[in-house]
Amino acid sequence: MTISEEEIKKRFTFTNIELFHEYENKNKSIILLYAHYASWEWSLTLGFYTKFAGFGIYKKIQNQYFDKMVRDIRSKFGAELIDTKSTVKRVKENQEKGILGVYGFISDQTPSRQKAKYWDEFMGHVVPIHTGGENLARELDMNVLYMKVMKTKRGHYEATFIPITDDIKSLPVNEVSKLFIREVEKQIYEAPEYYFWTHKRWKFRKEKAQ
Template structure:
């Protein structure tokens, strides 16, 4: 069944990826009508999240943020499909970097990097930054249920010297890379919700206490890696600018979870600046009523 689903869907995805950008975004507009106006995909979750973290905003403001968010979500969907066939030159034109020299300077200093981001703006085309550096890139991800689509996603990322590895694979892979003297840059999207019972740390995120992922900080300390945050700003439709910001080059100098808390504050700043570009479909605050007593 997995192979049959792949065989049936892949040609459709490939055809979409071959569309010129004007037609691609016309397709995105049609997708918006389907998932927002007709099916209302997770609309209830989106509005619950927005009302929870922005109690001061009016109904009209929440509705406008919701609508703009869904337009952006549809654009990200078609842009991820476009990654199948987009040229390197085209991606470089559409995903630019305001200070790539920050990463290049860490490379000169022989420092491996933990690269942290939130589910904000666009993270689909960030992998093109590998064309400006010599680091071996790793993206920490959750394996797809369909092994054929999982291989497809890995193949797309491999175009830019990036390998996708699961959280379980991350520790042994990066330890071995350090032993081999290989400089690595490893991407973590660490703002989503872990299982409450497995969380080592709870923190305030958008004013609400929630469990948070701490794996990026743990790895940085274990392997003495610099920690860098990247933010993505939408310049116009289909065009983004990424900015890097060093959190620390000496993670062991920080108390446990301080780096994670600093990362969350940076994500919050992005959300407050333009909330419509955050991934509101995720149930990020679902564990807010389950805070263990020791974290209250």
Template sequence: MQFIIYLLVYPILWLVSILPFPIFYFLSDCIYILVYYVIGYRKKVVRKNLELTLPHLSEAERLQVEKKFYKHMCDMFLEMIKTLTISKKEMQKRFTFSNIELFHEYEKKNKSIILFYAHYASWEWSITLGTHVNFKGYGIYKKIQNKYFDKLVKDIRSKFDAVLIDTKSTIKTVTENQQAGILGLYGFISDQNPVPHRTKYWDTFMGYTVPIHTGGESLAKNLNMNVLYMKVEKVKRGHYNATFIPITDDAAAMPEHEISRRFIKEVEKQIYEAPEYYFWTHKRWKHRKEKAQ
């Protein structure tokens, strides 16, 4: 059954991916109308998240953020499909880096790098980073149940010199690489909602005390890796720019949870700057505690 589903869906994805960009984004506009006005996909969740975290905005202002978010979300998911056939040259033109030299300076420190980033703007197209750096790039991801689509996703990433590691294999892979002297770049998207009863650290995020992922920090401290935050911004439709922000080049010496705290504060700052590009459909504040003072 998995293979049949793959055979049925893949041709549609491929046809979408080869559309010229003007038609491609016209399709996105049509999908936006369907998703927002007809289906109302997770509209209650998005609206609640915006009410909780952006109380300083008026209802009309939050509505504008909401609509802009849905338009961006439709663009972003179609752009994920575009990675099927987009060339390296085109990707490098559309996803740029303002200070790639900083990353190269960190590579010279001769330690592996943990790269934190968020569900903001375009995390999918950030895979082009692998074509700009010397370290081998690894992305941490949740394995797709359909093994054929899982392989497809891995093959797409390999076009941009990136290797995917499923969450269950992360510690083993990173540790083995360290023991073998393999210097790597490990990308962690760590801003979403972890399981509360397994959470060791809670902190303030957008005004509420919530559980925070600390897996990336634990690896960085245990293996003394360097840590950077990648701030991705949407320049215009179909174009993004990333800036690297240092968190630490001495993770082992950092106080407990300080790395995770600095990361989540960078994410928070970015959301306040342009909230429409954050991924609001997840129930990030489901397990919130009292509102922070």
């Protein structure tokens, strides 16, 4: 709540911000996919470096006071929060107004069974995969990047951008979501201790095909 811009810039760095700027120069909005891994919250500091409007997609907290506190904390780094129920409407409004944006989706959580449209193997189990980020990117012709956040030492983190696609129309449906979940897997295998294991990622499962 009290950390300064100078201090957080020292503690959360970007290894290849120039790649992100290359994607900005393509003049299409960007979907940024990442996971509940390491200090993912600090990724909102990207707002200090982007010329695009920055937005973080989040699930609204029922308690209005805690919700306001979370919004205030996260928005101090230059990004605006959009709750999940307002996301599609807001993104389309921005597109219609010609507002180029980068939209952060933490997409490794579990959708409900009713909303599960795509299932894939993740860490040895077949589970439902969130496809909201891909669906928006496909409908509105947006580019997609993966952001890999890693801990470098106590209290210090770095993020690396990994291209997913700058031509989503050329990819099969669900391919972006598949590529995303493969990147998350690789990151977990490298250092499993920094993954947010308590968020019930494997609440729903299917048997693997033999």
